Amino acid sequence: MGVTVWNEGRHERTKPEMAKIYPDGIHGAIAGGLRSALPDLEIHTGTLDEPAQGLPEELLEQTDVLLWWGHTAHDKADDALVDRIAARVLGGMGLVVLHSGHYSKIFRKLMGTTCSLSWRNDGERELVWTINPAHPIAAGVDQPIVIAEQEMYGEPFDIPDPDEIVFISSFAGGEVFRSGVTFRRGRGRVFYFSPGDEAYPVYRNPQIQRVLANAVRWAMPGSAVVPPAEAVRANRERY
Amino acid sequence: MGVTVWNEGRHERTKPEMAKIYPDGIHGAIAGGLRSALPDLEIHTGTLDEPAQGLPEELLEQTDVLLWWGHTAHDKADDALVDRIAARVLGGMGLVVLHSGHYSKIFRKLMGTTCSLSWRNDGERELVWTINPAHPIAAGVDQPIVIAEQEMYGEPFDIPDPDEIVFISSFAGGEVFRSGVTFRRGRGRVFYFSPGDEAYPVYRNPQIQRVLANAVRWAMPGSAVVPPAEAVRANRERY
Amino acid sequence: MGVTVWNEGRHERTKPEMAKIYPDGIHGAIAGGLRSALPDLEIHTGTLDEPAQGLPEELLEQTDVLLWWGHTAHDKADDALVDRIAARVLGGMGLVVLHSGHYSKIFRKLMGTTCSLSWRNDGERELVWTINPAHPIAAGVDQPIVIAEQEMYGEPFDIPDPDEIVFISSFAGGEVFRSGVTFRRGRGRVFYFSPGDEAYPVYRNPQIQRVLANAVRWAMPGSAVVPPAEAVRANRERY
Amino acid sequence: MGVTVWNEGRHERTKPEMAKIYPDGIHGAIAGGLRSALPDLEIHTGTLDEPAQGLPEELLEQTDVLLWWGHTAHDKADDALVDRIAARVLGGMGLVVLHSGHYSKIFRKLMGTTCSLSWRNDGERELVWTINPAHPIAAGVDQPIVIAEQEMYGEPFDIPDPDEIVFISSFAGGEVFRSGVTFRRGRGRVFYFSPGDEAYPVYRNPQIQRVLANAVRWAMPGSAVVPPAEAVRANRERY
Numbered sequence: 001m002g003v004t005v006w007n008e009g010r011h012e013r014t015k016p017e018m019a020k021i022y023p024d025g026i027h028g029a030i031a032g033g034l035r036s037a038l039p040d041l042e043i044h045t046g047t048l049d050e051p052a053q054g055l056p057e058e059l060l061e062q063t064d065v066l067l068w069w070g071h072t073a074h075d076k077a078d079d080a081l082v083d084r085i086a087a088r089v090l091g092g093m094g095l096v097v098l099h100s101g102h103y104s105k106i107f108r109k110l111m112g113t114t115c116s117l118s119w120r121n122d123g124e125r126e127l128v129w130t131i132n133p134a135h136p137i138a139a140g141v142d143q144p145i146v147i148a149e150q151e152m153y154g155e156p157f158d159i160p161d162p163d164e165i166v167f168i169s170s171f172a173g174g175e176v177f178r179s180g181v182t183f184r185r186g187r188g189r190v191f192y193f194s195p196g197d198e199a200y201p202v203y204r205n206p207q208i209q210r211v212l213a214n215a216v217r218w219a220m221p222g223s224a225v226v227p228p229a230e231a232v233r234a235n236r237e238r239y
Numbered sequence: 240m241g242v243t244v245w246n247e248g249r250h251e252r253t254k255p256e257m258a259k260i261y262p263d264g265i266h267g268a269i270a271g272g273l274r275s276a277l278p279d280l281e282i283h284t285g286t287l288d289e290p291a292q293g294l295p296e297e298l299l300e301q302t303d304v305l306l307w308w309g310h311t312a313h314d315k316a317d318d319a320l321v322d323r324i325a326a327r328v329l330g331g332m333g334l335v336v337l338h339s340g341h342y343s344k345i346f347r348k349l350m351g352t353t354c355s356l357s358w359r360n361d362g363e364r365e366l367v368w369t370i371n372p373a374h375p376i377a378a379g380v381d382q383p384i385v386i387a388e389q390e391m392y393g394e395p396f397d398i399p400d401p402d403e404i405v406f407i408s409s410f411a412g413g414e415v416f417r418s419g420v421t422f423r424r425g426r427g428r429v430f431y432f433s434p435g436d437e438a439y440p441v442y443r444n445p446q447i448q449r450v451l452a453n454a455v456r457w458a459m460p461g462s463a464v465v466p467p468a469e470a471v472r473a474n475r476e477r478y
Numbered sequence: 479m480g481v482t483v484w485n486e487g488r489h490e491r492t493k494p495e496m497a498k499i500y501p502d503g504i505h506g507a508i509a510g511g512l513r514s515a516l517p518d519l520e521i522h523t524g525t526l527d528e529p530a531q532g533l534p535e536e537l538l539e540q541t542d543v544l545l546w547w548g549h550t551a552h553d554k555a556d557d558a559l560v561d562r563i564a565a566r567v568l569g570g571m572g573l574v575v576l577h578s579g580h581y582s583k584i585f586r587k588l589m590g591t592t593c594s595l596s597w598r599n600d601g602e603r604e605l606v607w608t609i610n611p612a613h614p615i616a617a618g619v620d621q622p623i624v625i626a627e628q629e630m631y632g633e634p635f636d637i638p639d640p641d642e643i644v645f646i647s648s649f650a651g652g653e654v655f656r657s658g659v660t661f662r663r664g665r666g667r668v669f670y671f672s673p674g675d676e677a678y679p680v681y682r683n684p685q686i687q688r689v690l691a692n693a694v695r696w697a698m699p700g701s702a703v704v705p706p707a708e709a710v711r712a713n714r715e716r717y
Numbered sequence: 718m719g720v721t722v723w724n725e726g727r728h729e730r731t732k733p734e735m736a737k738i739y740p741d742g743i744h745g746a747i748a749g750g751l752r753s754a755l756p757d758l759e760i761h762t763g764t765l766d767e768p769a770q771g772l773p774e775e776l777l778e779q780t781d782v783l784l785w786w787g788h789t790a791h792d793k794a795d796d797a798l799v800d801r802i803a804a805r806v807l808g809g810m811g812l813v814v815l816h817s818g819h820y821s822k823i824f825r826k827l828m829g830t831t832c833s834l835s836w837r838n839d840g841e842r843e844l845v846w847t848i849n850p851a852h853p854i855a856a857g858v859d860q861p862i863v864i865a866e867q868e869m870y871g872e873p874f875d876i877p878d879p880d881e882i883v884f885i886s887s888f889a890g891g892e893v894f895r896s897g898v899t900f901r902r903g904r905g906r907v908f909y910f911s912p913g914d915e916a917y918p919v920y921r922n923p924q925i926q927r928v929l930a931n932a933v934r935w936a937m938p939g940s941a942v943v944p945p946a947e948a949v950r951a952n953r954e955r956y
Contacts, residue, residue, distance in 0.1 A: 090592060090636070092851060109590060110590040111590055112587060112588040112589055112590045113663055113664050113706075114568060114664065114707050116707040127413045129393075130394070131417070133395050134809060134903075134905075136939050139939060144413075154368075155368045155369070155370045156707065157370070158568070158707040160661065161662065163881075165404075168394065168415045170409040170413050171409075175368070176370075176407045176409045178407075183638065184851070186592065186636055186851075187851035188851075221851070222851065222856060229592050229636040229850075329831060331612060350829055351803075351828055351902055352807060352902055352903050352945075353903065355945075372665060373570060373662070373664075373665035373700065375700050378700060378701065399877060399902060400901065403641075422877065423610075423612075423877070424830055425830050425875055426611060426612035427612075460612070461614050461617060467830075468611075468833040468873065468875040603891075605891045605892075607873075607892070607893050608873065609872045609873050609895070633885065634846075634847065639881070639882075643878075646893045647893070648891050648892065648893045649887075650891075652842075652861075652887050652889075653846070653887065654844075654848075654885045654886070654887045656848070
């Protein structure tokens, strides 16, 4: 089973202070956490400025769960690539969308809404509360997870009603946010998880790493990924 | 269309300091707010220590939306009365359950879960965020509603997944709570709204009064309340 | 309040037999039914081959609920127009998508899935069962609605889990279909209703006309339609 | 991991013709199917007329998933036993409710509604359509499952909106039914599956056996079953 961590990777090249937080990039930190937690899975990475935008067709075809982090270059993602990713999600591939990825083309395309939210970046404390304690994505995490410094993402979050809400966060400034939500789209499972600004070492937090590992397990398709459903004339006999 | 505000009414008799906050009882404050906002509706009240526990059959039969506040005497509610209320909800009557009513017999019976939550009563500030801005229950309220002093109710809140979440609250202590949630049960609409401890003048807050008036309108049945569904042998011809 | 019935209108020009069923076009039949049932509303129509594809900006701006019927020319709908419609739905406009409109650009854009289904057109009997008897869209309709001849639309229907299912149909051939489903997207209410093939006089059926009138009332925004949500920096003080 | 198949077991003693269909009782047929499909699990059975109504505390304590079939003696189930089962479900035990179990005390208690439905027993063909093809409970089953003879169960089915609908059935008489639906209650997963009247050999159908084996896997708790949630004073420091 293959997992690919995709990261825009632009901040890493323009913000020298990020090298201290994420010497291997955000994708490197996330992939490292997954490799420790999920040794039976093959963990790949891809970034926007690599050939084929880091997701050549042969890699996508081997990807059972895709994680997506983007921020400043959402509009640079190739539309044909986004269409291929969406088709693969509808056919069963899991998708984990991270933090500012709420505004990515792939997430907006699958949601059908603006995916807008309210925000303020003052490095405030975020508390991530589990509201569905038996959900596999919340297995083994603190109640709440405490993130010392984070960007605030607040409601209203313009998404369709999620199938499940796993986490709701509060911020020191008083805001709340549905920070961990699931959606089924076609045969694929989608999880959005908001903690993770590039300015803070959130993805090195063992609690956050556990959530991501749980999410990858949860999003894994139960059978082979197939082309998305297409209308077919019912050629069976009438019952 | 008839609306009945039911209140346990015990705190009012044992806590003299409540007389300053609610000289007419919690039910009186709520009913007063509804009468101002909804002059076309007839607003009744009932309390536990009145005859027939404040809800004689003829009153219940005229009630299209019932509001329910209880706290220390949930176990005193007569089981037969609770069964009649539940049957009427399933037949179309609206039900608005308030604050500590989360532990009432009627709410637990309709939910099927423990309805437990976490709590701490330190008179902290609660912020009530609208997460579904187009929902009629949130029409015209501040974003967020600020309640200077309130008891904290926190997640996990052990309820079935609501049909809709209208409000999520944060507290000064950092906790979060799904503070305004809807459920359909049978033909009836149920709204649970958590703000409203007896120690603070929450129900005199115009914003809270607006939420309750909106909720009454929303919960109003679209047609006459009927006995709850019963299985019937399909006596029509086969199609 | 303004309502616009949009129809592709191509079948009417190429299939002479349709003139008998729908002498004023599908849009004319639907608009006529709505005018009788909803005399307080202004009912407009638009078709693909009119200027501005039948939906000039000034008409769209006055439209509170849009009904959409299309079939053979989904790809002809102008992308910019579809984007404007989607933005207006997210801002609060109601949308009622009819029959083969399941494959329209606007519906697929708002759903994020293929919206595919199984089908067979043998003019079979469809039974439309109400599964949520208190839903306002089902008010006053037969249980079930009997449509003597219809195209079969069958599961699996590749849509996100609806917020509510109002109707489920069966067909003489044994298939089932979620034939009336609701979705909230942004501030807007979306209803998909599957009965209505161009080859049968479904929209002249008084029961179907009642469903459409109910759906228009249900989808009507509670307040003025606004531009869709956009992320804004939280400029208020921290709480 | 322990699984217990509970069966009222009264029809078996009063209807001699059932001995041909289910020589080991309905519970025996179901348990046999599960033993073949799930050899790693320990499959127990219990019936109403055994000591402790077939579910002594030590057996219930070892049960991770409970299947429940009842029909004519729902009222004989001991209330204290039903309370213990409900508590265990809320604490994480899976529950699979079968056919006429829709009217059992345990299902009604967890749903909070009448659970009524429409029915007619003419031995008609039922088609069980998968509407969520990627759901693990539907893995590997025919589309549709064809049951030659079955009792008809029809909508409206008075249950809360399910978390997920896996199957919808049609009947030769034209009716439809949400025949496979899931609910989370507390930490526990609940699946209701309607095929299975005592007069037809439905539980010997390999397709139905596969659904039940899938459902047991799906309902299995991810961690130890715990007592249901209880309100606790938040004794941590404020954040």
